Amino acid sequence: MYKRVLLKLSGEALSSPGNSFDPAILRSLAQELKEIHDLGIDLAIVVGGGNFIRGKMIEQMGVDRVQGDYMGMLGTVINALAVQNALEKIGVPTRVQTAIEMQKVAEPFIVRKAIRHLEKGRVVIFGAGTGNPYFSTDTTAALRASEINADVILMAKNGVDGVYNADPKTHPEATKYDNLTYMDLIQEGLQVMDTTATSMCMDNDIDLVVFNMNEKGNIIKAVRGEITGTVISKDGK
DSSP, X not given: OOSEEEEEXXXXXGOBTTBSOOHHHHHHHHHHHHHHHHTTOEEEEEEOOTTTOOHHHHHHHTOXXXXXXXXXXXXXXXXXXXXXXXXXXXXXXXXXXXXSOOTTTSEEOOHHHHHHHHHTTOEEEEESTTSSTTOOHHHHHHHHHHHTTOSEEEEEESSOOSEESSOTTTOTTOOEXXXXXXXXXXXXXXXXXXXXXXXXXXXXXXXEEEEETTSTXXXXXXXXXXXXXXXXXXXXX
């Protein structure tokens, strides 16, 4: 079992067709996260903002890349607050920290403070990405995991139970990988996370577990090492 984990959630994981937020999904997610918290595991979360704004949408709107990235960062803060609310309603203590200071909403990100919160049994939710344009929330997850000395990044995917050599939704014959190295991701061009995030995980020797979050109980299984997803590491073991 991992002792300190960082969970990477996409914004779409919190939504349903026609709704930026799905209350039932948020409640179910919060219950699963409470199980992890109750085991005494340090839990940090990085959440994306794709349920509000995505790259293609920014292009269609004709918005400048830098401006669009800041819009996306604000979307991640909204999601972080939504996850915080869902957790605190069921008695899980949390703190939201943002890379862009907004002190009436959340704490500014300070790594020592984040680690102290984890040590005190609080779930820490990171918002606003890295605070800089041109960096994805995948890179944010790799960066924050490195900073807080996380054992693993749990990458929750929507409807995909691991890494395949092709998109299993359009290629039924696609082969799933059980174990990979970070060099495999780079050399084979597997679209798991961007190259910056991949390199950071490899350099800091942080494992990555890719799994399907749409199946109830999969997050806690991933924490226990029981999940049938894909494990990516520096040496592939």
